[in-house]
Amino acid sequence: MQDGELYRRLMGLREPWKVVEVRVDFAGLKVDVWVEWVVEQQGVYPECGKTCRIYDHRKERQWRHLDTMQFQTIMHCRIPRVNCAEHGTKSMEMGWAEKNSRFTALFERLSIDVLLGCQNQTKVKELLKLSWDEVHLIQEKAVQRGFGRRVGGELRHLGVDEKSFLRGHRYVTVLSDLDNPRVLDVACDRREEFLEELVNKLWQQQRDQITAVVLDMWGPFIHAVEQRLPRVDIVHDTFHIAKYLGEAVDKVRKKENRKFVKQDDDTLKGTKYLRLTNPNRWTELQEALFEELKDKGLKVGRAWSIKEMFSEFWEYRYEKAARNCFKKWYWWATHARLKPMAEVAKKLKRHLDNGLTYLNHRITNAAVEGLNSKIQQVKSAARGFRNFKNFRIAILFFCGKLDMHPQKSQ
Numbered sequence: 001m002q003d004g005e006l007y008r009r010l011m012g013l014r015e016p017w018k019v020v021e022v023r024v025d026f027a028g029l030k031v032d033v034w035v036e037w038v039v040e041q042q043g044v045y046p047e048c049g050k051t052c053r054i055y056d057h058r059k060e061r062q063w064r065h066l067d068t069m070q071f072q073t074i075m076h077c078r079i080p081r082v083n084c085a086e087h088g089t090k091s092m093e094m095g096w097a098e099k100n101s102r103f104t105a106l107f108e109r110l111s112i113d114v115l116l117g118c119q120n121q122t123k124v125k126e127l128l129k130l131s132w133d134e135v136h137l138i139q140e141k142a143v144q145r146g147f148g149r150r151v152g153g154e155l156r157h158l159g160v161d162e163k164s165f166l167r168g169h170r171y172v173t174v175l176s177d178l179d180n181p182r183v184l185d186v187a188c189d190r191r192e193e194f195l196e197e198l199v200n201k202l203w204q205q206q207r208d209q210i211t212a213v214v215l216d217m218w219g220p221f222i223h224a225v226e227q228r229l230p231r232v233d234i235v236h237d238t239f240h241i242a243k244y245l246g247e248a249v250d251k252v253r254k255k256e257n258r259k260f261v262k263q264d265d266d267t268l269k270g271t272k273y274l275r276l277t278n279p280n281r282w283t284e285l286q287e288a289l290f291e292e293l294k295d296k297g298l299k300v301g302r303a304w305s306i307k308e309m310f311s312e313f314w315e316y317r318y319e320k321a322a323r324n325c326f327k328k329w330y331w332w333a334t335h336a337r338l339k340p341m342a343e344v345a346k347k348l349k350r351h352l353d354n355g356l357t358y359l360n361h362r363i364t365n366a367a368v369e370g371l372n373s374k375i376q377q378v379k380s381a382a383r384g385f386r387n388f389k390n391f392r393i394a395i396l397f398f399c400g401k402l403d404m405h406p407q408k409s410q
Contacts, residue, residue: 003019003022004018004019004020004021004022005019007019007022007033010068011033011035011065011075011096011104012095012096012106013035013095013096014095015038016037016038016039017035017036017037017038017095018035018036018037018038019033019034019035020034020035020036020038021033021034022034024071029070029071029072030071030072030073030074031068031071031072031073031074032073032074032076033065033073033074033075033076034075034076034077035075035076035077036077036078037054037080037092040054041053041054042054043080043082043092044082044092044093045082045084045087045090045092046090046091046092046093047084047087047090048084048086048087050084052082052083052084052085053082053083054080054081054082054083055080055081055082055083055089056080056081057078057079057080057081058078058079058080058081058091059078060076060077060078061076061077061078061079062074062075062076062077062102063075063096063097063101063102063103063104063107064102064103064104064107065096065103065104065106065107066104066106066107066110072129075096075104077094079091079092079094080092098141098406101141101406102134102137103138105406105407108138108141108142108405108406109405109406110128111124111128111130111135111138112138112142112404112405114127114128115135115138115139115397115398116397116398119374119377119378119381119398120381121135121139121378121381121394122381123381136390136393139393139394139397140393142397142402142404142405143393143396143397143400143402143404145402145403145404145405145406146396146400146402146403146404147396147402149402149403150402150403151203152203152205152206153206154179154206154209155177155179155202155206155207155209155210156179156209156210156211156212157177157178157179157210157211157212157213157214157361157363158175158176158177158178158184158210158212158213158214159175159176159177159178159213159214159215159365159367159368160173160174160175160176160195160213160214160215160221160225160368161173161174161176161215161216161365161368161369161372162174162190162218163372163375163376165188165385165388165391171189171190172186172187172188172189172190172388172391172392173186173187173189173190173194173195173198173221174186174368174371174372174375174395175187175195175198175199176367176368176371178214178363178365178367178368180401181367181368181370181371182371182399182400182401183371183375183395183396183399183400184198184202184400185198185201185396186198186391186392186395186396188388188392190218190220190221191220192220192221192223192224192227193224195220195221195224195225195228196224196227196228199224199225199228199229200228207228207229210229210232211232211233211361212232212233212234212235212357212361212363213225213229213232213233213234213235214235214236214237214363214364214365214368215234215235215236215240215365216236216240216243217236217240217244217347217351217354222234222354233354233357233360233361234354234357235354235357235358235361235363236351236354236355236357236358237358237363237364237365238314238358238364239364239365239366239369240365241310241348241355242307244344244347244348245306245307245310245344246307247340247344248303248307248340248341248343248344249300249303249304249307249340249341251340252299252300252303252338252340252341253300253303255299256298256299256300257300299338302336302338303336303338303340303341306329306332306333306336306338306341307341309329309332310329312325312329313325313326313329313355314358316359317359318359319356319359322356322359323352323356326348326349326352326355329345330345330348330349333345334346371399374398374399375395375398375399378394378395378398378399379391379394
Protein backbone atom coordinates (compact mmCIF):
# COMPACT_ATOMS: atom_id res chain seq x y z
CA MET A 1 0.00 0.00 0.00
CA GLN A 2 1.38 3.41 -0.96
CA ASP A 3 2.00 6.07 1.71
CA GLY A 4 -0.73 8.30 0.30
CA GLU A 5 -3.38 5.59 0.36
CA LEU A 6 -2.27 4.49 3.85
CA TYR A 7 -2.69 8.01 5.23
CA ARG A 8 -5.99 8.51 3.42
CA ARG A 9 -7.37 5.48 5.23
CA LEU A 10 -5.74 6.36 8.56
CA MET A 11 -7.26 9.84 8.41
CA GLY A 12 -10.63 8.51 7.28
CA LEU A 13 -10.71 10.75 4.20
CA ARG A 14 -13.51 9.96 1.80
CA GLU A 15 -12.93 10.00 -1.93
CA PRO A 16 -12.48 12.10 -3.95
CA TRP A 17 -10.24 13.62 -1.24
CA LYS A 18 -6.83 12.11 -1.74
CA VAL A 19 -3.43 12.25 -0.04
CA VAL A 20 -1.04 13.37 -2.76
CA GLU A 21 2.18 13.73 -0.77
CA VAL A 22 3.67 12.61 2.56
CA ARG A 23 6.92 14.03 3.95
CA VAL A 24 8.61 12.64 7.06
CA ASP A 25 11.10 14.72 9.04
CA PHE A 26 12.89 12.15 11.21
CA ALA A 27 15.07 14.72 12.89
CA GLY A 28 12.16 17.00 13.72
CA LEU A 29 9.77 14.12 14.53
CA LYS A 30 7.18 15.51 12.15
CA VAL A 31 4.96 14.21 9.32
CA ASP A 32 3.42 16.59 6.77
CA VAL A 33 0.50 15.32 4.70
CA TRP A 34 -0.89 17.13 1.65
CA VAL A 35 -4.52 16.51 0.70
CA GLU A 36 -6.30 17.45 -2.54
CA TRP A 37 -9.79 17.27 -4.03
CA VAL A 38 -9.00 15.30 -7.18
CA VAL A 39 -12.19 15.78 -9.21
CA GLU A 40 -11.34 18.35 -11.87
CA GLN A 41 -13.59 21.34 -12.35
CA GLN A 42 -16.40 20.14 -10.06
CA GLY A 43 -17.10 20.31 -6.33
CA VAL A 44 -19.99 20.17 -3.85
CA TYR A 45 -21.61 23.40 -2.70
CA PRO A 46 -21.90 23.35 1.14
CA GLU A 47 -25.40 24.83 1.46
CA CYS A 48 -27.45 23.16 -1.25
CA GLY A 49 -25.29 20.07 -1.82
CA LYS A 50 -25.32 20.56 -5.58
CA THR A 51 -22.40 19.66 -7.78
CA CYS A 52 -21.03 22.97 -9.03
CA ARG A 53 -18.10 24.36 -10.93
CA ILE A 54 -14.86 24.89 -9.00
CA TYR A 55 -14.17 28.61 -9.09
CA ASP A 56 -10.66 28.66 -7.57
CA HIS A 57 -8.71 27.42 -4.52
CA ARG A 58 -8.02 29.17 -1.24
CA LYS A 59 -4.54 29.75 0.07
CA GLU A 60 -2.98 26.63 1.58
CA ARG A 61 -4.01 25.98 5.18
CA GLN A 62 -2.77 23.47 7.71
CA TRP A 63 -4.30 21.55 10.61
CA ARG A 64 -2.74 19.71 13.52
CA HIS A 65 -3.84 16.06 13.36
CA LEU A 66 -3.42 13.06 15.65
CA ASP A 67 0.22 12.05 15.96
CA THR A 68 1.64 9.25 13.83
CA MET A 69 3.43 7.24 16.50
CA GLN A 70 5.79 9.80 18.07
CA PHE A 71 5.66 12.06 14.99
CA GLN A 72 3.57 15.23 15.09
CA THR A 73 1.29 15.12 12.05
CA ILE A 74 0.21 18.19 10.06
CA MET A 75 -2.40 18.19 7.27
CA HIS A 76 -2.09 20.66 4.38
CA CYS A 77 -4.75 21.54 1.82
CA ARG A 78 -5.88 24.26 -0.57
CA ILE A 79 -9.66 24.13 -0.15
CA PRO A 80 -11.60 24.53 -3.45
CA ARG A 81 -14.17 27.30 -3.75
CA VAL A 82 -17.26 26.40 -5.78
CA ASN A 83 -19.67 28.67 -7.59
CA CYS A 84 -23.41 28.08 -7.38
CA ALA A 85 -25.69 30.06 -9.67
CA GLU A 86 -28.21 30.38 -6.83
CA HIS A 87 -26.00 30.93 -3.77
CA GLY A 88 -22.76 32.41 -5.07
CA THR A 89 -19.16 31.39 -4.38
CA LYS A 90 -18.18 29.56 -1.20
CA SER A 91 -15.47 27.24 0.14
CA MET A 92 -16.26 23.55 0.17
CA GLU A 93 -16.75 21.86 3.51
CA MET A 94 -13.89 19.78 4.87
CA GLY A 95 -14.85 16.51 6.47
CA TRP A 96 -11.92 16.60 8.86
CA ALA A 97 -12.24 19.95 10.66
CA GLU A 98 -14.68 22.64 11.68
CA LYS A 99 -14.70 26.00 9.95
CA ASN A 100 -11.75 28.26 10.85
CA SER A 101 -10.20 25.60 13.10
CA ARG A 102 -6.44 25.05 13.27
CA PHE A 103 -6.94 21.44 14.39
CA THR A 104 -8.69 18.42 12.93
CA ALA A 105 -11.85 17.32 14.72
CA LEU A 106 -10.14 14.13 15.87
CA PHE A 107 -7.29 16.09 17.44
CA GLU A 108 -9.72 18.46 19.17
CA ARG A 109 -11.68 15.52 20.56
CA LEU A 110 -8.49 13.98 21.90
CA SER A 111 -7.37 17.29 23.42
CA ILE A 112 -10.71 17.82 25.15
CA ASP A 113 -10.69 14.28 26.57
CA VAL A 114 -7.12 14.61 27.83
CA LEU A 115 -7.84 18.01 29.41
CA LEU A 116 -10.93 16.67 31.17
CA GLY A 117 -9.06 13.57 32.26
CA CYS A 118 -5.95 15.32 33.55
CA GLN A 119 -7.70 18.40 34.95
CA ASN A 120 -4.34 20.09 34.44
CA GLN A 121 -3.70 22.47 31.56
CA THR A 122 0.04 22.64 32.19
CA LYS A 123 0.49 18.86 31.89
CA VAL A 124 -1.71 18.66 28.80
CA LYS A 125 0.26 21.45 27.17
CA GLU A 126 3.44 19.45 27.65
CA LEU A 127 1.93 16.07 26.77
CA LEU A 128 0.35 17.20 23.48
CA LYS A 129 3.14 19.66 22.63
CA LEU A 130 0.83 22.65 22.49
CA SER A 131 1.40 26.30 23.28
CA TRP A 132 -0.61 28.07 25.99
CA ASP A 133 -2.48 29.96 23.28
CA GLU A 134 -3.41 26.69 21.55
CA VAL A 135 -4.67 25.15 24.80
CA HIS A 136 -6.82 28.22 25.47
CA LEU A 137 -8.06 28.21 21.86
CA ILE A 138 -9.17 24.58 22.08
CA GLN A 139 -10.94 25.27 25.37
CA GLU A 140 -12.56 28.47 24.09
CA LYS A 141 -13.95 26.75 20.98
CA ALA A 142 -15.15 23.82 23.09
CA VAL A 143 -17.01 26.13 25.49
CA GLN A 144 -18.55 28.09 22.61
CA ARG A 145 -19.67 24.79 21.09
CA GLY A 146 -21.13 23.68 24.42
CA PHE A 147 -23.01 26.92 25.00
CA GLY A 148 -24.47 26.70 21.51
CA ARG A 149 -25.89 23.27 22.36
CA ARG A 150 -27.14 24.16 25.84
CA VAL A 151 -30.82 24.75 25.19
CA GLY A 152 -33.21 25.26 28.09
CA GLY A 153 -33.24 22.43 30.60
CA GLU A 154 -34.82 22.27 34.04
CA LEU A 155 -33.54 24.62 36.74
CA ARG A 156 -35.08 24.61 40.22
CA HIS A 157 -32.38 25.65 42.66
CA LEU A 158 -29.53 28.07 41.93
CA GLY A 159 -26.39 28.76 43.91
CA VAL A 160 -24.53 32.07 43.86
CA ASP A 161 -21.03 32.47 45.22
CA GLU A 162 -17.90 34.50 44.77
CA LYS A 163 -14.43 33.25 43.92
CA SER A 164 -11.18 35.15 44.24
CA PHE A 165 -9.52 35.84 40.91
CA LEU A 166 -6.59 38.21 41.40
CA ARG A 167 -4.89 39.72 44.41
CA GLY A 168 -6.32 42.89 45.82
CA HIS A 169 -9.79 41.55 46.61
CA ARG A 170 -10.73 40.94 42.96
CA TYR A 171 -13.63 38.49 42.80
CA VAL A 172 -15.76 36.82 40.16
CA THR A 173 -19.41 35.77 40.57
CA VAL A 174 -20.24 32.11 39.91
CA LEU A 175 -23.82 31.04 39.11
CA SER A 176 -24.44 27.31 39.56
CA ASP A 177 -27.13 24.65 39.25
CA LEU A 178 -27.49 22.92 42.63
CA ASP A 179 -29.56 19.93 41.48
CA ASN A 180 -27.18 18.95 38.68
CA PRO A 181 -23.96 20.39 40.12
CA ARG A 182 -22.44 22.50 37.35
CA VAL A 183 -21.42 26.08 36.69
CA LEU A 184 -23.94 27.91 34.51
CA ASP A 185 -21.83 31.01 33.93
CA VAL A 186 -19.31 33.38 35.48
CA ALA A 187 -19.24 37.20 35.71
CA CYS A 188 -16.12 39.33 36.16
CA ASP A 189 -17.27 41.14 39.32
CA ARG A 190 -19.50 40.65 42.34
CA ARG A 191 -21.49 43.84 41.92
CA GLU A 192 -25.26 43.68 41.62
CA GLU A 193 -25.46 44.37 37.88
CA PHE A 194 -23.15 41.46 37.07
CA LEU A 195 -25.34 38.90 38.84
CA GLU A 196 -28.38 40.42 37.12
CA GLU A 197 -26.64 39.90 33.79
CA LEU A 198 -26.01 36.22 34.59
CA VAL A 199 -29.67 35.70 35.53
CA ASN A 200 -30.82 37.48 32.35
CA LYS A 201 -28.81 35.00 30.25
CA LEU A 202 -31.02 32.16 31.46
CA TRP A 203 -33.93 31.13 29.27
CA GLN A 204 -37.25 32.62 30.36
CA GLN A 205 -38.63 29.11 30.83
CA GLN A 206 -35.77 28.36 33.21
CA ARG A 207 -36.29 31.56 35.21
CA ASP A 208 -39.96 30.64 35.61
CA GLN A 209 -39.00 27.22 37.03
CA ILE A 210 -36.61 28.47 39.72
CA THR A 211 -37.97 28.17 43.26
CA ALA A 212 -34.96 29.12 45.40
CA VAL A 213 -31.50 30.69 45.24
CA VAL A 214 -28.85 29.90 47.83
CA LEU A 215 -26.39 32.70 48.57
CA ASP A 216 -24.57 34.45 51.38
CA MET A 217 -25.58 37.75 52.97
CA TRP A 218 -23.75 39.96 50.48
CA GLY A 219 -26.19 42.84 49.86
CA PRO A 220 -25.67 43.25 46.09
CA PHE A 221 -26.40 39.54 45.54
CA ILE A 222 -29.59 39.70 47.58
CA HIS A 223 -30.82 42.82 45.79
CA ALA A 224 -30.03 41.39 42.35
CA VAL A 225 -32.10 38.27 43.04
CA GLU A 226 -34.96 40.34 44.46
CA GLN A 227 -34.96 42.45 41.31
CA ARG A 228 -34.61 39.73 38.66
CA LEU A 229 -36.36 36.82 40.41
CA PRO A 230 -38.93 38.48 42.68
CA ARG A 231 -41.03 35.35 43.30
CA VAL A 232 -38.07 33.16 44.23
CA ASP A 233 -37.05 32.35 47.82
CA ILE A 234 -33.61 33.50 48.94
CA VAL A 235 -31.98 30.88 51.17
CA HIS A 236 -29.13 31.54 53.61
CA ASP A 237 -28.06 27.97 54.17
CA THR A 238 -26.26 26.00 56.87
CA PHE A 239 -22.90 26.32 55.14
CA HIS A 240 -22.77 30.11 55.01
CA ILE A 241 -24.16 30.64 58.50
CA ALA A 242 -21.75 28.08 59.96
CA LYS A 243 -18.97 30.00 58.22
CA TYR A 244 -20.04 33.31 59.81
CA LEU A 245 -20.29 31.71 63.24
CA GLY A 246 -16.92 29.99 62.83
CA GLU A 247 -15.25 33.27 61.89
CA ALA A 248 -16.75 34.92 64.99
CA VAL A 249 -15.43 32.11 67.22
CA ASP A 250 -11.99 32.54 65.69
CA LYS A 251 -12.00 36.27 66.45
CA VAL A 252 -12.70 35.44 70.10
CA ARG A 253 -9.94 32.82 70.08
CA LYS A 254 -7.35 35.15 68.56
CA LYS A 255 -8.05 37.92 71.04
CA GLU A 256 -7.90 35.58 74.02
CA ASN A 257 -4.82 33.83 72.69
CA ARG A 258 -2.91 37.13 72.38
CA LYS A 259 -3.53 37.70 76.08
CA PHE A 260 -2.22 34.22 76.97
CA VAL A 261 0.84 34.54 74.73
CA LYS A 262 1.92 37.67 76.60
CA GLN A 263 1.83 35.54 79.78
CA ASP A 264 3.76 32.67 78.15
CA ASP A 265 0.63 30.53 78.44
CA ASP A 266 0.04 28.03 75.59
CA THR A 267 -3.45 26.97 76.71
CA LEU A 268 -4.96 27.80 73.30
CA LYS A 269 -2.16 26.33 71.26
CA GLY A 270 -3.57 23.97 68.61
CA THR A 271 -7.19 25.07 69.05
CA LYS A 272 -7.44 26.96 65.76
CA TYR A 273 -8.41 23.89 63.76
CA LEU A 274 -11.14 22.79 66.14
CA ARG A 275 -13.55 25.23 64.50
CA LEU A 276 -12.58 23.97 61.05
CA THR A 277 -13.44 20.37 61.85
CA ASN A 278 -16.89 18.88 62.15
CA PRO A 279 -17.39 17.91 65.81
CA ASN A 280 -18.66 14.52 64.64
CA ARG A 281 -15.20 13.89 63.20
CA TRP A 282 -13.15 15.00 66.20
CA THR A 283 -10.51 12.67 67.52
CA GLU A 284 -10.54 11.74 71.20
CA LEU A 285 -7.74 14.26 71.76
CA GLN A 286 -9.78 17.05 70.13
CA GLU A 287 -12.85 16.18 72.20
CA ALA A 288 -10.78 16.27 75.37
CA LEU A 289 -9.29 19.63 74.35
CA PHE A 290 -12.74 21.12 73.78
CA GLU A 291 -14.04 19.88 77.15
CA GLU A 292 -10.98 21.40 78.78
CA LEU A 293 -11.71 24.78 77.19
CA LYS A 294 -15.27 24.70 78.53
CA ASP A 295 -14.22 23.57 82.01
CA LYS A 296 -11.70 26.39 82.30
CA GLY A 297 -14.40 28.96 81.62
CA LEU A 298 -12.50 30.41 78.66
CA LYS A 299 -14.18 32.86 76.36
CA VAL A 300 -13.43 30.74 73.30
CA GLY A 301 -15.15 27.79 74.95
CA ARG A 302 -18.22 29.92 75.55
CA ALA A 303 -18.14 31.19 71.97
CA TRP A 304 -17.85 27.66 70.63
CA SER A 305 -20.85 26.53 72.68
CA ILE A 306 -22.90 29.40 71.23
CA LYS A 307 -21.90 28.33 67.74
CA GLU A 308 -22.79 24.69 68.34
CA MET A 309 -26.12 25.55 69.95
CA PHE A 310 -27.25 27.25 66.74
CA SER A 311 -27.17 23.88 64.94
CA GLU A 312 -30.48 23.06 66.68
CA PHE A 313 -32.13 25.75 64.54
CA TRP A 314 -31.76 23.63 61.40
CA GLU A 315 -33.55 20.66 62.92
CA TYR A 316 -36.95 22.37 63.10
CA ARG A 317 -39.52 21.92 60.36
CA TYR A 318 -42.02 24.56 61.43
CA GLU A 319 -41.32 28.27 61.25
CA LYS A 320 -42.84 29.18 64.62
CA ALA A 321 -40.70 26.65 66.48
CA ALA A 322 -37.59 27.76 64.59
CA ARG A 323 -38.27 31.41 65.46
CA ASN A 324 -38.61 30.53 69.15
CA CYS A 325 -35.34 28.60 68.98
CA PHE A 326 -33.60 31.55 67.36
CA LYS A 327 -35.03 33.96 69.96
CA LYS A 328 -33.52 31.96 72.83
CA TRP A 329 -30.21 31.55 71.02
CA TYR A 330 -30.09 35.24 70.13
CA TRP A 331 -30.54 36.27 73.76
CA TRP A 332 -27.64 34.06 74.82
CA ALA A 333 -25.37 35.19 71.97
CA THR A 334 -25.98 38.89 72.69
CA HIS A 335 -25.62 38.58 76.49
CA ALA A 336 -22.47 36.46 76.61
CA ARG A 337 -20.19 39.53 76.64
CA LEU A 338 -18.49 38.35 73.46
CA LYS A 339 -18.58 41.13 70.88
CA PRO A 340 -17.90 38.99 67.74
CA MET A 341 -20.69 36.59 68.71
CA ALA A 342 -23.11 39.45 69.39
CA GLU A 343 -22.28 41.02 66.02
CA VAL A 344 -22.89 37.83 64.07
CA ALA A 345 -26.13 37.22 66.02
CA LYS A 346 -27.42 40.66 65.01
CA LYS A 347 -26.46 39.96 61.42
CA LEU A 348 -28.37 36.68 61.45
CA LYS A 349 -31.39 38.42 62.98
CA ARG A 350 -31.46 40.96 60.13
CA HIS A 351 -31.53 38.09 57.63
CA LEU A 352 -33.65 35.66 59.67
CA ASP A 353 -36.46 35.44 57.08
CA ASN A 354 -33.99 34.17 54.48
CA GLY A 355 -32.64 31.67 56.99
CA LEU A 356 -36.12 30.33 57.67
CA THR A 357 -36.64 29.60 53.96
CA TYR A 358 -34.15 26.77 54.40
CA LEU A 359 -36.83 24.89 56.36
CA ASN A 360 -38.97 24.70 53.20
CA HIS A 361 -36.27 23.86 50.66
CA ARG A 362 -33.59 22.00 52.64
CA ILE A 363 -30.90 22.97 50.13
CA THR A 364 -27.35 24.17 50.73
CA ASN A 365 -24.42 25.53 48.79
CA ALA A 366 -22.42 22.36 49.44
CA ALA A 367 -22.44 21.56 45.71
CA VAL A 368 -21.17 25.08 44.95
CA GLU A 369 -18.37 24.71 47.46
CA GLY A 370 -17.43 21.45 45.76
CA LEU A 371 -17.28 23.31 42.46
CA ASN A 372 -15.23 26.05 44.12
CA SER A 373 -12.69 23.46 45.22
CA LYS A 374 -12.49 22.19 41.65
CA ILE A 375 -12.09 25.75 40.37
CA GLN A 376 -9.23 26.31 42.81
CA GLN A 377 -7.53 23.13 41.57
CA VAL A 378 -7.84 24.33 37.97
CA LYS A 379 -6.48 27.73 38.96
CA SER A 380 -3.51 26.23 40.80
CA ALA A 381 -2.72 23.73 38.05
CA ALA A 382 -2.65 26.54 35.48
CA ARG A 383 -0.48 28.64 37.84
CA GLY A 384 -3.03 31.41 37.78
CA PHE A 385 -4.74 33.27 34.95
CA ARG A 386 -3.68 36.55 33.42
CA ASN A 387 -7.17 37.67 32.46
CA PHE A 388 -10.80 37.01 33.30
CA LYS A 389 -11.65 35.65 29.84
CA ASN A 390 -9.30 32.68 30.18
CA PHE A 391 -10.37 32.10 33.79
CA ARG A 392 -14.06 32.01 32.81
CA ILE A 393 -13.41 29.64 29.92
CA ALA A 394 -11.43 27.27 32.15
CA ILE A 395 -14.19 27.25 34.79
CA LEU A 396 -16.89 26.49 32.23
CA PHE A 397 -14.71 23.90 30.47
CA PHE A 398 -14.02 21.89 33.62
CA CYS A 399 -17.16 22.63 35.67
CA GLY A 400 -19.91 23.42 33.16
CA LYS A 401 -20.86 19.87 32.09
CA LEU A 402 -21.07 21.11 28.51
CA ASP A 403 -21.33 19.02 25.34
CA MET A 404 -18.05 20.28 23.87
CA HIS A 405 -16.77 17.73 21.33
CA PRO A 406 -16.79 18.68 17.66
CA GLN A 407 -19.37 16.68 15.74
CA LYS A 408 -17.39 16.50 12.56
CA SER A 409 -14.90 13.66 12.72
CA GLN A 410 -13.44 11.14 10.33
